[in-house]
Amino acid sequence: MQSHAEAGSSRSNSNSPNANSPLIYDPVSPEAHLDPYPIYQQLRDHHPLYYIAEHDAWALSRYTDVQEGLRDWETFSSSEGVELGTYAKFFGPGSIQELDPPRHDVLRKVLAPRFLNKAVKSYEPMVEATAAELLEDLPHHADLDLGLAFTQRLPIMTIFRILGIPEADIAWTTDTGLEMLNRPPGESGPSPQAYELRAELVSFLEDQVDQRRGGNYTDDVFGDLARAIDDGSMEHEEIQGLTLLLIAAGMETTTSLLGTMVHSLATGAVTREELGGGVDLPTAAAVDEFVRFDAPAQWLARVTTKPVSLHGVQLETGSRVLMIFASANRDPREFDRPDELILDRDGSRNLAFGEGIHFCIGMPLAKLEARVGMRQLLRTLPAFEMNGEPTRYPSHVIRGYQNVPIRWAS
Ligand code: HEM
Structure with a gap:
């Protein structure tokens, strides 16, 4: 991922790389519900960091970006909830999915x-x-x-x-x-x-x-x-x-x-x-391939704890970022013929279970x-x-x- 946490200047969301493009991706839209995969392809190819104005959130869609973002829990925190709206924090105190270390680990x-x-x-x-x-x-x-x-x-x-x-x-x-x-x-x-x-x-x-x-x-x-x-x-x-x-x-x-x-x-x-x-x-290979091909949890979010530079854009502290596992799993940079369900392939490095x-x-x-x-x-x-x-x-x-x-x- 071309990312590194940087202190100092930040860029406002209105300067997002897709500020003037038509709406491509809204995770709650009927189009995304029906078939999100052509949308994910557009994101990966043209907007690897996409600003979703409707939800004041960003989306990462390439395999390496999602993988590295999930690994860097200190920059991409779970403690503000991992969904949008009031689903974030529905479970209440103790939900480890919405906690950072040290409490998470305990x-x-x-x-x-x-x-x-x-x-x-x-x-x-x-x-x-x-x-x-x-x-x-x-x-x-x-x-x-x-x-x-x-x-x-x-x-x-x-x-x-x-x-x-x-x-x-x-x-x-x-x-x-x-x-x-x-x-x-x-x-x-x-x-x-x-x-x-x-x-x-x-x-x-x-x-x-x-x-x-x-x-x-x-x-x-x-x-x-x-x-x-x-x-x-x-x-x-x-x-x-x-x-x-x-x-x-x-x-x-x-x-x-x-x-x-x-x-x-x-x-x-x-x-x-x-x-x-x-x-x-x-x-086992078939199960891995089913979750790679159509990830049961399509994405979950994180919130940045410091300014982060990604794909030439500096995200402010407190930016919500959707990690789209399902798109990462269809990234041709990582998987051959990603849009085909091939039950005997080794797809075990897919991100459907997170990282x-x-x-x-x-x-x-x-x-x-x-x-x-x-x-x-x-x-x-x-x-x-x-x-x-x-x-x-x-x-x-x-x-x-x-x-x-x-x-x-x-
Ligand atoms: C096909 C089935 C499943 C899929 C695709 C799936 C997917 C995921 C993903 C993507 C995460 C990472 C969440 C994040 O990074 O914020 C996660 C975490 C988690 N899953 Fe699953 N899951 C599945 C089944 C289960 C089952 C059966 C259980 C029951 C025990 C379970 C319990 C959890 C828990 C407790 C976490 C939170 C772990 C943590 O935050 O440390 N999952 N799951």
Whole structure:
């Protein structure tokens, strides 16, 4: 990246390199929602640093710029929130995604043991049972929405079970969580109802942790949080941000990934054989390629902590900068034939899971859910086809299918 932090003079946003060009990119526009990739190409080729006047924010779209920006957390801070509007800070205190070191590192350490490869391997039977539970009731020969029935539910139920939510509460917390995360189309903030559901869920989550304090530590995330509060490494008010982040970050993104894979199979864009064919389905390379090709989280933002010079423009301290992972992953400077889905390529260096200190803590879990979820789905439903138009998440950050109408095929 041609960037270096500089003290001294700053350049105002009205002097932005694209000040007089027509609007090309607005992350909340219907065009970006429908198909952002031609827009990203224009950004990469002609406006590698683009000023989005509508949101007083900037956008970085090339692979090396996004990668290096994410690595430099001291200049590009997360502490002012990583989205636009009132979505920034929705989770509240404790959300590590919206914290810089040292607090970020302390709290990430509290979570880490439950999300390391070794721990995640032990969740395989639980994920398989959750997938089977969701799939066993699918009515044969009926029209189905695999989004509602499966791809939205597997990730959230999995994360709830890892948190330690009692079985009797899984059904209502799943419904409440899904409803809370349901984003109204075209809005840059949660609805009043989302705040009400948030309050209901947080009070339940805090109660779960409180029940485990004072030595009643259980072998789950709630138990770890109770211990961390008791030993002083975590504040009680940080329960909300940490748990809501896990629920949201784990649910919407993985739902999108599963939905994209289901959609590709149902439309015939990929075949079962291409996905892996055998026991190990989908292959690790195929999962990497799906997230490279259509990143579930399209971008997240940072705010500069000092003046920064980028592509000949000096950004002021306090500038919000969108790091467009999805565009970086389609950058021909980094990937050959970036607009083609090539399931056996090595696309593992893609930035769909981020980079640097905020690199996705849930990546091993997301990959387990993709592998086990798809395997179970194809056991139950060996052949299916689309039955109407799928609907995408009405979100400007999350891209992927929320509803996937299919029918069984013989
Ligand atoms: C395909 C699925 C997923 C994708 C594409 C994804 C993507 C990402 C990205 C891009 C980041 C970086 C955020 C930033 O730089 O600001 C991130 C962070 C995070 N993800 Fe994921 N994620 C996925 C699944 C999950 C799952 C299943 C969990 C559940 C544990 C999870 C939990 C988190 C958390 C807690 C963070 C914040 C880490 C930190 O700030 O240190 N993610 N994820």
